[in-house]
Amino acid sequence: MIRTVIDTNVIVALLDKKDVHHKRAVTLVQKLEEEKRDIILMDCIIVELYSVIARRSRERGYDVSQAFQYIRDIESIYTVLSAYYYRAMLHQKIIELMALTDGKLSYHDALIALVMKKRGIKEIATFDKGFEEVDWIQVVSS
Numbered sequence: 001m002i003r004t005v006i007d008t009n010v011i012v013a014l015l016d017k018k019d020v021h022h023k024r025a026v027t028l029v030q031k032l033e034e035e036k037r038d039i040i041l042m043d044c045i046i047v048e049l050y051s052v053i054a055r056r057s058r059e060r061g062y063d064v065s066q067a068f069q070y071i072r073d074i075e076s077i078y079t080v081l082s083a084y085y086y087r088a089m090l091h092q093k094i095i096e097l098m099a100l101t102d103g104k105l106s107y108h109d110a111l112i113a114l115v116m117k118k119r120g121i122k123e124i125a126t127f128d129k130g131f132e133e134v135d136w137i138q139v140v141s142s
Helices: 008-015 022-034 043-060 064-077 084-100 107-119 129-133
Strands: 003-006 038-042 079-081 123-125 138-140
Touching: 003 022, 008 022, 008 043, 008 064, 022 038, 022 123, 038 043, 038 064, 043 064, 043 079, 043 107, 084 107, 107 123, 107 129
Parallel strands: 003 038, 003 123, 038 079, 123 138
Antiparallel strands: none
């Protein structure tokens, strides 16, 4: 079974109907589910997701409780891996990967990329172009 990490920006776009990538996110996630992918989240993605959704709920007038319930639902459906477990041991490599991509990957994204490598996961569903700079990752965006 193909394992695919779903990045924060895809889930945010899925939840936020006003997001410029909403329709694209719906289509992408439906495709991954139809293909019976093992869809993976990481704890660092979930943390970022709650923060972004809380901010967007305030800015756009969404019901934050309803949005949080949706996040809890997907946490129970998809596999969740711990990236934070690896953070300390990968710290130097995270910084090196950030530099290698000329800063196109944030610390958070470099952590995701390195955990993917460590866990043998090759695909990420994302709208973030920075992951295209990483040779061991295949970006799924449509």
